Every structure is written in structure tokens, then in C-alpha cells.
Amino acid sequence: xxxxxxxxKAELLVREYEQYKGVYCSLCKQLGxxxxxxxxxxxxxxxxxxxxxxxxxxxxxPGFQQGHCVVNPLKKCSYCTxxxxxxxxxAALSVILVYQKIRDDIVDNRFGKRIRSYLxxxxxxxxxxxxxxxxxxxxxxxxxxxxxxxxxEQNTGQSVDFYAxxxxxxxxxxxAYGLSAPELSPKxxxxxxxxxxxxxxxxxxxxxxxxxxxxxxxxxxxxxIKYQFDENTTEEFIQDAKAYANQLLNATLSQLVAAVNIMExxxxxxxxxxxxxxxxxxxxxxxxxxxxxxxxxxxV
Numbered sequence: 001x002x003x004x005x006x007x008x009k010a011e012l013l014v015r016e017y018e019q020y021k022g023v024y025c026s027l028c029k030q031l032g033x034x035x036x037x038x039x040x041x042x043x044x045x046x047x048x049x050x051x052x053x054x055x056x057x058x059x060x061x062p063g064f065q066q067g068h069c070v071v072n073p074l075k076k077c078s079y080c081t082x083x084x085x086x087x088x089x090x091a092a093l094s095v096i097l098v099y100q101k102i103r104d105d106i107v108d109n110r111f112g113k114r115i116r117s118y119l120x121x122x123x124x125x126x127x128x129x130x131x132x133x134x135x136x137x138x139x140x141x142x143x144x145x146x147x148x149x150x151x152x153e154q155n156t157g158q159s160v161d162f163y164a165x166x167x168x169x170x171x172x173x174x175x176a177y178g179l180s181a182p183e184l185s186p187k188x189x190x191x192x193x194x195x196x197x198x199x200x201x202x203x204x205x206x207x208x209x210x211x212x213x214x215x216x217x218x219x220x221x222x223x224x225i226k227y228q229f230d231e232n233t234t235e236e237f238i239q240d241a242k243a244y245a246n247q248l249l250n251a252t253l254s255q256l257v258a259a260v261n262i263m264e265x266x267x268x269x270x271x272x273x274x275x276x277x278x279x280x281x282x283x284x285x286x287x288x289x290x291x292x293x294x295x296x297x298x299x300v
Contacts, residue, residue, distance in 0.1 A: 145170030171199025
């Protein structure tokens with residue numbers, strides 16, 4: 001579920017890309033500061049986007065200063081001189097999500113992969129406990145969503161939309177929590193809508209990406225349920241499922257873009273729109289049609 005929400009680097013200005021990297025490096029630094037060295041392994045593009053999106057909606061304008069990478073001191077990096085609240089929140093979300101992902105892997109994976117998850121679990125659990133103390137409501141939102149997701153996936157014969165709903169609702173609430181608004185204003189409703197459709201997009205793209213692996217391992221996948229695939233399913237039918245996934249993702253993206261287009265950004269707006277309008281569609285094409293591209297490259 002990690003790594004899908006990233007920018008289209010080639011379309012960013014040099015200044016914008018440096019700002020994005022500055023938020024990314026600042027989140028890495030915050031993870032180590034809040035939850036220890038191990039937590040830096042949970043660093044992701046997804047939670048970087050979460051921090052950056054929250055910063056973009058606040059009146060405070062963070063600056064940047066040069067420093068050295070906390071992992072490789074010989075490498076120079078830029079770090080935010082503001083946005084501490086958003087970085088702390090994104091760091092907490094990062095370790096909470098990874099903890100839940102490891103628990104899910106223990107349930108779903110085969111024995112060999114479970115061993116690795118069991119080894120990682122104590123470190124992830126310790127970081128998650130610290131995050132829960134600081135942000136109990138955030139932890140509750142994610143934990144409840146995981147329970148609802150597991151319950152939904154036990155309900156066989158439902159649509160892809162049905163299975164995507166818990167993750168979509170989780171991201172809606174996560175973005176609303178990040179705003180920390182006592183009352184829901186029209187602006188907040190737009191942000192919630194963006195979070196909802198972003199969560200829905202992530203769930204569907206993750207399911208499409210894992211389709212062949214889940215089919216091979218006999219794991220749950222909403223597209224396997226919809227098309228009643230089995231181990232004898234041909235590549236042609238798998239591509240039909242991915243074409244359907246592409247339709248769902250395009251419809252979801254259109255709703256997400258509509259919400260982002262009416263957001264009021266104070267900074268980083270061009271980076272946020274780059275991720276949504278260019279980064280996500282590029283990721284979608286890469287995952288759904290990468291085999292087709294590889295075949296075309298090899299043909300004369």
C-alpha cells in the first residue's frame with residue numbers, strides 16, 4: 001500500500017523538486033527523532049505527500065535550510081525550518097500504517113514471509129505505541145479502518161467499490177484530522193473529499209498491482225472475487241481485469257482532481273497538483289500497462 005503517491009519529477013521546476021526533497025528529508029529526520037532509527041525504514045512518498053499537502057493548506061510558510069543527511073553525513077540535504085506539526089503527524093501516520101501492514105502480512109502471508117514480519121513486529125509495535133500516546137485519535141482511525149477492511153474482505157461476492165470503502169473512509173478521516181478544525185467548513189469538506197478519493201485510488205491501484213501475486217498465492221483480491229479467477233486464469237482475462245481497474249481509477253481520479261482544483265493552497269500548490277494530475281496517472285499507467293510496454297520495447 002506504500003509508494004504510489006509520488007510526483008512526476010520531470011514536470012517539476014528545480015525549486016519545486018528541491019522543496020519536495022526538503023519535505024521528504026525532513027520527514028526522515030522527524031521519524032528518527034520521534035521514533036528511533038528503525039522508524040526511518042517506514043519513510044514513504046505517501047506520508048511525504050500527506051505532510052506536504054497539510055502544509056500547503058496552512059497559512060504558515062515553512063522555509064528551508066541546508067544540512068547533512070542523517071543517514072549519510074557526507075550527503076547534503078535541505079530541511080524544513082517550519083511545518084513541525086505536520087511532520088510529526090506524518091511521522092506518526094507512517095509508523096502506525098507500517099505496524100498495521102506488518103500485522104496484516106502475518107495473517108495473510110505464507111510461513112516464510114511471516115517470519116520476517118514477526119521479526120519486524122516488536123520494533124514496529126514500539127514505534128506505534130509512542131505514536132498512539134501522542135496521537136491517539138489518529139491511531140484509532142487507522143486501527144478501526146483495518147478492522148473494517150478485514151470484515152469487508154470476509155464478505156465475499158461484493159463489488160470492488162465495496163472493498164475500497166474502508167480505506168477511502170480512513171484517508172478521508174486522516175486528512176480531516178490533519179486539519180485540526182473544530183468545525184467543518186466548506187474548505188474542510190473539500191479536503192475530506194480529496195482524502196476519500198485518494199484513499200480509494202490507492203486501494204484500487206494496490207489491488208491491481210498485486211493481482212498476479214495474489215492469484216498465485218491464493219490471497220484475497222477484489223478483482224479475483226469479481227472475475228472469479230483461479231489458478232488456471234489466462235493472461236487475457238487478467239488484462240481484462242486491469243482494463244476494468246483502469247476505468248475505476250480514471251473515475252476516481254476525476255473526482256480527486258475536481259476536489260484539488262478548488263482547494264485553497266497557501267504554498268506548495270504546484271507540487272500537490274503535480275502529484276495528483278501527473279504523478280498518479282503516470283503511476284497508474286506504469287502498473288497497469290507495464291507488461292504491454294515491455295512487449296512493445298522488445299518488438300521490432
